[in-house]
Amino acid sequence: MPVFVLHVNGVRHSVAVRDPNEPLLYVLRNRLHLTGAKFGCGLGQCGACTIWVDGVPARSCTLPVSAAAKVSVTTIEGLGTPDKPHPVQAAFIAEQAAQCGYCATGMVMTVAGLLARKPDATLGEIKDALAGNLCRCGTHQRILHAALQAAGKSKPKGASA
Amino acid sequence: MTALVTRREFLQGSGALVVSLALPRHGSAQRAPDGYQALGKPVDTGEVDGFLSVHRDGRVTVYCGKVDLGQGLRIAIPQMAAEELGVAINRVVLIEGDTALTPDQGPTGGSSGVMRGGVQIRQAAATAREALLRKAAERTGKPASEFEIVDGVARTKTGGPDVPIGELVGDGRFELKLDPKAKLKDPASYTIVGKPLPRPDVPAKVTGRHVYMHDFTIEGMLHARVIRPPAVGAKLLAVDETSIKGIGGARVVRRESFLAVVAGDEWDAVRAAHALKAHWSESSELVGQSAVRDWMRAGPFESEEFLLRKGDVKQALAGASRRLAAEYYWPMQSHASMGPSCALADVHDGKATIWSASQATHKFRETCAKMLELPPAAVRVIYLDGSGCYGMNGHDDAAADAALISRTVRRPVRVQWMREDEHGWDPKGPPQLLALEAALDADGRIAAWRSELWLPKATANLPNMPLLGPQAAGIAQPVGITTGLISQNGNPPYGVAHQEVLVHWLKDSPLRPSNLRAPGKVANGFAVESFTDELAAAAKRDAFEFRLSGLSDPRGIEVLKRAAKMLDWQPRPSPGPGGIGRGIAYLHYKNNETYVATAMEAEVDRGSGAIRVRRIACAHDCGLIINPDALRQQIEGCILQTLSRALHEEVAFDRSRVTSVDWKSYPILTFPEVPEIAIDLVDRPTEPPLGAGEAATTTVAAALANAVFDASGLRLRTVPFTPERVKAAT
Numbered sequence: 047m048p049v050f051v052l053h054v055n056g057v058r059h060s061v062a063v064r065d066p067n068e069p070l071l072y073v074l075r076n077r078l079h080l081t082g083a084k085f086g087c088g089l090g091q092c093g094a095c096t097i098w099v100d101g102v103p104a105r106s107c108t109l110p111v112s113a114a115a116k117v118s119v120t121t122i123e124g125l126g127t128p129d130k131p132h133p134v135q136a137a138f139i140a141e142q143a144a145q146c147g148y149c150a151t152g153m154v155m156t157v158a159g160l161l162a163r164k165p166d167a168t169l170g171e172i173k174d175a176l177a178g179n180l181c182r183c184g185t186h187q188r189i190l191h192a193a194l195q196a197a198g199k200s201k202p203k204g205a206s207a
Numbered sequence: 208m209t210a211l212v213t214r215r216e217f218l219q220g221s222g223a224l225v226v227s228l229a230l231p232r233h234g235s236a237q238r239a240p241d242g243y244q245a246l247g248k249p250v251d252t253g254e255v256d257g258f259l260s261v262h263r264d265g266r267v268t269v270y271c272g273k274v275d276l277g278q279g280l281r282i283a284i285p286q287m288a289a290e291e292l293g294v295a296i297n298r299v300v301l302i303e304g305d306t307a308l309t310p311d312q313g314p315t316g317g318s319s320g321v322m323r324g325g326v327q328i329r330q331a332a333a334t335a336r337e338a339l340l341r342k343a344a345e346r347t348g349k350p351a352s353e354f355e356i357v358d359g360v361a362r363t364k365t366g367g368p369d370v371p372i373g374e375l376v377g378d379g380r381f382e383l384k385l386d387p388k389a390k391l392k393d394p395a396s397y398t399i400v401g402k403p404l405p406r407p408d409v410p411a412k413v414t415g416r417h418v419y420m421h422d423f424t425i426e427g428m429l430h431a432r433v434i435r436p437p438a439v440g441a442k443l444l445a446v447d448e449t450s451i452k453g454i455g456g457a458r459v460v461r462r463e464s465f466l467a468v469v470a471g472d473e474w475d476a477v478r479a480a481h482a483l484k485a486h487w488s489e490s491s492e493l494v495g496q497s498a499v500r501d502w503m504r505a506g507p508f509e510s511e512e513f514l515l516r517k518g519d520v521k522q523a524l525a526g527a528s529r530r531l532a533a534e535y536y537w538p539m540q541s542h543a544s545m546g547p548s549c550a551l552a553d554v555h556d557g558k559a560t561i562w563s564a565s566q567a568t569h570k571f572r573e574t575c576a577k578m579l580e581l582p583p584a585a586v587r588v589i590y591l592d593g594s595g596c597y598g599m600n601g602h603d604d605a606a607a608d609a610a611l612i613s614r615t616v617r618r619p620v621r622v623q624w625m626r627e628d629e630h631g632w633d634p635k636g637p638p639q640l641l642a643l644e645a646a647l648d649a650d651g652r653i654a655a656w657r658s659e660l661w662l663p664k665a666t667a668n669l670p671n672m673p674l675l676g677p678q679a680a681g682i683a684q685p686v687g688i689t690t691g692l693i694s695q696n697g698n699p700p701y702g703v704a705h706q707e708v709l710v711h712w713l714k715d716s717p718l719r720p721s722n723l724r725a726p727g728k729v730a731n732g733f734a735v736e737s738f739t740d741e742l743a744a745a746a747k748r749d750a751f752e753f754r755l756s757g758l759s760d761p762r763g764i765e766v767l768k769r770a771a772k773m774l775d776w777q778p779r780p781s782p783g784p785g786g787i788g789r790g791i792a793y794l795h796y797k798n799n800e801t802y803v804a805t806a807m808e809a810e811v812d813r814g815s816g817a818i819r820v821r822r823i824a825c826a827h828d829c830g831l832i833i834n835p836d837a838l839r840q841q842i843e844g845c846i847l848q849t850l851s852r853a854l855h856e857e858v859a860f861d862r863s864r865v866t867s868v869d870w871k872s873y874p875i876l877t878f879p880e881v882p883e884i885a886i887d888l889v890d891r892p893t894e895p896p897l898g899a900g901e902a903a904t905t906t907v908a909a910a911l912a913n914a915v916f917d918a919s920g921l922r923l924r925t926v927p928f929t930p931e932r933v934k935a936a937t
Contacts (some may be wrong), residue, residue, distance in 0.1 A: 085623065091870040122414060128410035128411055128416060146592065181545070183595045183848065184844035187884050
């Protein structure tokens, strides 16, 4: 079985897989027990599996493990914890930006990835960055407000939450 | 983090509690302070012990048959219990939907979580408080009436002696019937109910530590994938098991047309499911998407029913100065859950433990017991959070799949549906067709109204929706369909003297249906409130004033006025001068629950057919508010999800299968489309708390259609409002 060396959240892992095309998502969840990235579609369409590859948001459900071996991977578990949340996570908590929350970790990874590149992102830029992240419960407004808060901006006037 | 249960612990039948102990500290509610001792406790809805345990250390466990699907019960229910008992919110632990521990409070649906489930638990807490006061009186020799419980301590209202309630029960049981007359606290004294307390699960959810059904594993389990037929109703003719040879020990599980693969590794199971060569019969038994409307008109019908007959509609229509008629249609839609359904089952030695995100664990337990030919007492269903569903998606199907496979392979089995399984096979919201006719009198008021509805008829007393696994496996199930209460709110609430509502009850549905958020009401509200707008426009009257003049219920009037005020509504007839249009819609949910009005601003690009929603304002009265922030979030969810349904969603299917099986073919709302939402809550502390998970949905599509008409003069009567429909509208 081919063995791949992965660097995930600053930790080196050797993983033997039968199929080098196994998506990174399955390796993260089943081998490394990092279940924060979720299986949503397996097609790169929904964003529930979003991680960072070399600091840039990417879909782990379509990224073969063989391609992940040469890069640095960050998952939601590498950002913060309930006790010590990343500023974007803290903003999500402050805004209560989760209902079922299945999409939430992907949202956090996308927003944190955007703000790492562009700390003062505008509402329009945040919406565009999240265009590929789907939410079914209708938590969008809270997520946008959390992102604005993390970017140090105030909510649009008139919005309720 | 993955929760692990050892095989030995598991065989002791203590799955849930061991599992819950292994959950991350911040994660889940499923962790009783007294651990194993809770097993064997009463689960009777008539017993205080069914709902509550007071522990020696002063903590209180609340056992709730309703579950948190993302709607916030995990904070609202503890708030109600803590308030009524007199303990701090952080002393309350909530256990949800575990059939061994929680009473059967019915499925989590129909906006009943707080309104029925919470109210029942509140009454148990009130009964418990009275018992605790009596115990305090016995211990101290002072009359019970002099005591109150504050922060978990019983003391006289004049101060002392302090008796912690944990000492009064001491991990024991109340052994007390729930008293429906136990006195409730005066809402004026509330310190916990009414506060916007944060949800306990959000920190774990946004840091990836919350253990969802999908993240849950147990030792020795196998991963399974179920292979659904290429066409609904197709039979499995042959399977070439050699086609998966060499894929990591994957093997085939088959019973009649139920086909699955299992493997120790999940990706092996996925690969095997793709590689497996199976030969299926042809099948083309479906109606097909393009023929649904004609099919609904043609039947076969189960029955016809007048839901309402008031006055003389025929004569009033004939004698009126102006008559209008229009047809409205709401298509089949999917729950479209973000995570495909998932479940884990361990069936062995005449016992079954099922972990499921089911909205109805108690109901599923009966179903599962029948399917497995086990007594219900031998089956335990334990709730774990799934990806949001809004009625009944594939969670129960996946749980049945897992149970069937586990029984065959004699190992714990985790079933994870793929995206095409969820979109293709989740039970769908049924289609609805409405023909409306009304007349205006000389003063421009509604003189008469007639609604004709074509609706799939829910099978009476059906114990459960027929599930896919047992159906394919040839296991007998009750026959019928579930749709929810889909015929309500089919007429206007504006004091029309002559009205009738006739339903043509269809025997079946084009695809297997189930309840989908505000079943029926979402479409009826769209049709009735859009057609009301058509009448207002025909009468050249302002849409808000037209409604207001017909309303007599003060709570309805209040929300309607507040919604209009939020948009700074200036009275004038529609359509407006062009540019930004505004629309409004009002509904009294089920005619006896929550009051809601939604106003909206939208623009229409006639060239591209694109609709842009700018602003949404919603006024909402669901009686006593338990948690205003959780409530706002439910309303936001109702609004945005229904905006998605109204703008984008329709299940595509041909004569054989659903063809909208991913997010490209079944698009939902995206962030760039999200408008600004403002919500105004009417709190009525002395009124009963009502549901909020569905009511606001019913106003969204009509408010949008009315705003589109106001902006453009185009009337949209078919959901979804795609660019093609906008361009074709007149």
